[in-house]
Amino acid sequence: MDVTSRVVEIARNAKKAATVLAHLSSDAKDCALSDMAEAIIRQTGLLIKENAKDVEKARKMGLSAAMIDRLTLNEGTIEGIARSLKDVACLPDPVGKVTSMWRRPNGLLVGRMRIPLGVIGIIYESRPNVTVDAAALCLKSGNAVILRGGSEAINSNIAIANILQIVLTDHAIPEGAIQVIPMIEREAVREMLQLGEYIDLIIPRGGEDLIRAVVNESKIPVIKHYKGVCHVYVDAGADLEMAVDICINAKTQRPGVCNAMETLLVHQGIAGEFLPLVARHLGEAGVVLKGCDRTRQILKDIEQAKEEDWYQEYLDLILSVRIVNDLDEAVGHIEKYGSLHTESIITNNYQNAQRFLNEVNSSTVLVNASTRFSDGFELGLGAEIGISTTKLHAFGPMGLEELTTTKFIIYGNGQVRT
Amino acid sequence: MDVTSRVVEIARNAKKAATVLAHLSSDAKDCALSDMAEAIIRQTGLLIKENAKDVEKARKMGLSAAMIDRLTLNEGTIEGIARSLKDVACLPDPVGKVTSMWRRPNGLLVGRMRIPLGVIGIIYESRPNVTVDAAALCLKSGNAVILRGGSEAINSNIAIANILQIVLTDHAIPEGAIQVIPMIEREAVREMLQLGEYIDLIIPRGGEDLIRAVVNESKIPVIKHYKGVCHVYVDAGADLEMAVDICINAKTQRPGVCNAMETLLVHQGIAGEFLPLVARHLGEAGVVLKGCDRTRQILKDIEQAKEEDWYQEYLDLILSVRIVNDLDEAVGHIEKYGSLHTESIITNNYQNAQRFLNEVNSSTVLVNASTRFSDGFELGLGAEIGISTTKLHAFGPMGLEELTTTKFIIYGNGQVRT
Numbered sequence: 001m002d003v004t005s006r007v008v009e010i011a012r013n014a015k016k017a018a019t020v021l022a023h024l025s026s027d028a029k030d031c032a033l034s035d036m037a038e039a040i041i042r043q044t045g046l047l048i049k050e051n052a053k054d055v056e057k058a059r060k061m062g063l064s065a066a067m068i069d070r071l072t073l074n075e076g077t078i079e080g081i082a083r084s085l086k087d088v089a090c091l092p093d094p095v096g097k098v099t100s101m102w103r104r105p106n107g108l109l110v111g112r113m114r115i116p117l118g119v120i121g122i123i124y125e126s127r128p129n130v131t132v133d134a135a136a137l138c139l140k141s142g143n144a145v146i147l148r149g150g151s152e153a154i155n156s157n158i159a160i161a162n163i164l165q166i167v168l169t170d171h172a173i174p175e176g177a178i179q180v181i182p183m184i185e186r187e188a189v190r191e192m193l194q195l196g197e198y199i200d201l202i203i204p205r206g207g208e209d210l211i212r213a214v215v216n217e218s219k220i221p222v223i224k225h226y227k228g229v230c231h232v233y234v235d236a237g238a239d240l241e242m243a244v245d246i247c248i249n250a251k252t253q254r255p256g257v258c259n260a261m262e263t264l265l266v267h268q269g270i271a272g273e274f275l276p277l278v279a280r281h282l283g284e285a286g287v288v289l290k291g292c293d294r295t296r297q298i299l300k301d302i303e304q305a306k307e308e309d310w311y312q313e314y315l316d317l318i319l320s321v322r323i324v325n326d327l328d329e330a331v332g333h334i335e336k337y338g339s340l341h342t343e344s345i346i347t348n349n350y351q352n353a354q355r356f357l358n359e360v361n362s363s364t365v366l367v368n369a370s371t372r373f374s375d376g377f378e379l380g381l382g383a384e385i386g387i388s389t390t391k392l393h394a395f396g397p398m399g400l401e402e403l404t405t406t407k408f409i410i411y412g413n414g415q416v417r418t
Numbered sequence: 419m420d421v422t423s424r425v426v427e428i429a430r431n432a433k434k435a436a437t438v439l440a441h442l443s444s445d446a447k448d449c450a451l452s453d454m455a456e457a458i459i460r461q462t463g464l465l466i467k468e469n470a471k472d473v474e475k476a477r478k479m480g481l482s483a484a485m486i487d488r489l490t491l492n493e494g495t496i497e498g499i500a501r502s503l504k505d506v507a508c509l510p511d512p513v514g515k516v517t518s519m520w521r522r523p524n525g526l527l528v529g530r531m532r533i534p535l536g537v538i539g540i541i542y543e544s545r546p547n548v549t550v551d552a553a554a555l556c557l558k559s560g561n562a563v564i565l566r567g568g569s570e571a572i573n574s575n576i577a578i579a580n581i582l583q584i585v586l587t588d589h590a591i592p593e594g595a596i597q598v599i600p601m602i603e604r605e606a607v608r609e610m611l612q613l614g615e616y617i618d619l620i621i622p623r624g625g626e627d628l629i630r631a632v633v634n635e636s637k638i639p640v641i642k643h644y645k646g647v648c649h650v651y652v653d654a655g656a657d658l659e660m661a662v663d664i665c666i667n668a669k670t671q672r673p674g675v676c677n678a679m680e681t682l683l684v685h686q687g688i689a690g691e692f693l694p695l696v697a698r699h700l701g702e703a704g705v706v707l708k709g710c711d712r713t714r715q716i717l718k719d720i721e722q723a724k725e726e727d728w729y730q731e732y733l734d735l736i737l738s739v740r741i742v743n744d745l746d747e748a749v750g751h752i753e754k755y756g757s758l759h760t761e762s763i764i765t766n767n768y769q770n771a772q773r774f775l776n777e778v779n780s781s782t783v784l785v786n787a788s789t790r791f792s793d794g795f796e797l798g799l800g801a802e803i804g805i806s807t808t809k810l811h812a813f814g815p816m817g818l819e820e821l822t823t824t825k826f827i828i829y830g831n832g833q834v835r836t
Contacts, residue, residue, distance in 0.1 A: 249834035369830025405809040412787025416667035
């Protein structure tokens with residue numbers, strides 16, 4: 001069978017499975033997830049063996065140490081994968097939840113009930129743990145999933161899918177519920193992105209290039225974020241110690257992720273005191289600063305920030321710094337250069353806190369807290385399947401609820417329309 | 419200026435206006451809407467004069483009487499338009515509503531707040547009242563709107579936009595908030611559908627051909643429904659009088675709309691009694707029936723329903739009728755032939771009512787009520803901007819809330835991530 005026909009067959013199986021999944025009880029899904037955790041642990045040896053093939057090939061191809069690290073499975077990472085399966089089993093089931101219900105003047109009782117989206121395609125890069133995480137979240141939310149991981153992880157991903165599918169079969173759930181695309185050809189992705197008849201949503205997870213390629217080719221709705229140019233604005237009269245703690249955390253706790261701070265905005269009234277203080281701490285943490293002209297009058301040794309730096313997602317220990325006249329200028333800067341991802345204000349001023357929350361329409365807006373909290377787990381969604389910086393369907397971190405939609409359910413007693 | 423540049427300019431103005439609209443107070447929006455109602459009434463003469471040009475041209479082009487009727491404005495229809503503006507002013511403002519808020523273990527208070535989508539493009543056929551309705555709903559929800567009506571209504575639509583824009587200016591709201599595309603060239607729509615940089619959502623309103631053309635060309639997310647093949651299932655033991663009333667209402671109250679019944683499914687246990695009864699009433703209302711073999715053993719004079727008839731949205735006084743063995747077969751029929759629009763069960767059986775509500779995943783599912791209630795006003799959304807039979811972002815009738823998304827707002831007191 002050629003690549004195209006095989007992908008169509010996978011998509012068709014997924015759609016068939018989705019109609020079964022939509023009506024599985026929470027217990028049935030949770031038992032399967034729990035058994036999957038045990039099966040993953042039981043098959044640790046097999047997984048490490050199959051993963052070793054991927055790792056060896058990656059070494060031969062000269063992949064970076066960081067990429068090989070993300071690709072490698074060992075007993076510890078496999079235990080982590082199993083634990084996250086059990087965690088998903090413990091989350092509340094979003095399906096069937098009636099989010100609101102009201103009575104109409106004619107007596108009709110109208111409610112909205114959560115139902116699954118149907119079939120979800122996930123396209124991602126090398127980490128095999130994403131295979132399990134995404135499969136678990138889709139199963140829990142009653143969706144069938146088609147997983148297309150990086151070709152570097154193909155043996156690991158096929159091994160994982162085999163283990164999960166055996167558990168599905170044991171639980172009389174169609175194997176089509178969780179499928180990995182087993183071909184490494186690019187053609188397979190292209191074909192997948194045409195199948196709007198079978199697939200309801202595509203979620204790409206990875207770098208900006210991957211995401212742009214998916215968006216350009218897809219005939220299916222895509223939920224995406226290209227990048228996170230996250231800002232922290234330190235207001236006049238902020239608690240400077242708190243501001244330093246948050247800046248250090250937002251920039252250095254994990255600089256390579258999308259919710260790390262990339263630009264620091266500082267009110268002119270406290271710049272003279274705050275900038276030398278925060279620069280010293282950031283410097284100790286190895287952060288290189290690039291500043292606007294006014295910043296460089298205070299921090300004389302730092303590099304000049306160029307116009308393009310304000311748009312930059314460094315994903316590294318580099319930070320753009322600008323002094324602003326007031327809150328308006330800070331909001332204006334974020335509106336012009338931001339990516340609708342995550343912004344935080346550090347302030348003790350009530351009005352400014354409220355204004356920042358109202359006026360900044362990024363997907364996550366914080367007062368006196370680190371940008372690093374922009375994350376499904378941290379916000380209490382229980383999980384994270386991805387993050388959206390476009391406003392349709394979901395905006396910000398996406399949990400299980402974002403893998404559902406609502407239908408109207410209506411209880412009548414003979415009403416007709418007049 | 420050529421068509422393309424002009425459309426880009428319109429889209430750019432809309433985006434600029436959207437940032438202002440997002441932060442307008444409810445009062446400011448409601449005052450503008452109320453003044454628009456008065457301006458429309460004051461300009462009745464002008465509107466009728468401009469509309470007469472469209473009507474005359476439509477007559478010359480030989481458009482059907484029904485189309486000319488929908489196109490024509492008179493004092494009565496203009497009063498109706500003004501009233502609907504006032505009605506929208508009275509609806510609650512969705513923007514700024516915090517839909518939920520919860521505290522995290524680390525003390526962060528996390529909420530979700532409604533914000534506008536941004537810029538919405540509406541593409542529709544000839545009725546000029548849609549111009550005003552859509553403009554009002556977008557303004558109320560803080561979105562800028564670009565309206566592209568049918569070329570038959572171009573003079574009416576331009577006149578309406580001029581009146582609304584003068585009121586906007588009086589209220590210091592940018593004119594870019596409400597714009598009509600003033601060119602009749604098809605090229606203008608094609609260009610509009612490419613401008614994902616400026617336009618956040620496209621809503622086509624019209625026949626299946628219009629919608630398919632928009633979906634095929636659009637680079638922007640489209641919320642759509644192609645057709646409504648709505649079912650009524652009359653269960654064994656249903657109240658037959660209620661069933662007749664609902665069937666008559668669902669089929670004949672307005673047969674040309676998407677929430678009218680197109681297929682009647684009848685449980686075999688009551689078919690012998692119910693079918694002659696309902697056939698007599700439907701016949702008196704001028705409805706022509708097409709039946710399955712078993713139906714035709716009871717209603718001997720009716721035409722045979724062919725396989726393709728089960729997929730048919732007649733939009734006319736024609737009805738497909740099938741006898742099914744049980745609820746399972748009814749649900750299976752709807753799953754196979756339905757359009758995810760609206761389905762109703764008529765039953766006195768508690769279990770079957772609950773099963774139908776749970777198992778049928780169409781956008782609107784009713785018990786003992788007419789399919790005609792699948793409508794934003796009737797369901798209590800206060801308004802209807804369109805209807806979606808695809809599951810992303812909105813599913814079913816869309817009101818003001820569906821023109822918004824939510825951002826996360828987070829109140830902290832110095833939290834950092836560990």
